[in-house]
Amino acid sequence: VTLVESGGGLVQAGGSLRLSCKVSGSRNSVRQMGWYRQAPGKQRELVALRNTDGVRTDYADSVEGRFTISGDSDKIWTYLQMDNLKPEDTALYYCKAVDAWSKTYWGRGTQVTVSS
Numbered sequence: 001v002t003l004v005e006s007g008g009g010l011v012q013a014g015g016s017l018r019l020s021c022k023v024s025g026s027r028n029s030v031r032q033m034g035w036y037r038q039a040p041g042k043q044r045e046l047v048a049l050r051n052t053d054g055v056r057t058d059y060a061d062s063v064e065g066r067f068t069i070s071g072d073s074d075k076i077w078t079y080l081q082m083d084n085l086k087p088e089d090t091a092l093y094y095c096k097a098v099d100a101w102s103k104t105y106w107g108r109g110t111q112v113t114v115s116s
Contacts, residue, residue, distance in 0.1 A: 001025040001105040003095045008110030011085055019080040019110060021095030029099040033071060033078040037091035037112075044094070048080060063089075085114045 007019040023030060032051050038044040048069035049058040057069055066085075071078040078095060095107040 003107035005110040
């Protein structure tokens, strides 16, 4: 499984961005997709999770109500819609996949910078 993120960029506070994660390889084995982020000097943290059957989603308290994770039924794309962005959302955002054997895969990340 290979993951490639896109959609990051520079945006003003209050603006929106949509991140995309493209899954290639054995995508039918993937059971869960997630977005994580890491700001300079901080640990990587969970942003949002989604089971690929679409039944369950989870969000960090800091993004609840502002971010939405979604995906297509073919398990090719996972998205993170980010609205009402804040400067503290500035980070490198990573896509993560977990397969049916609990093996974890990571993308290389896409930078999101929110100016005040």
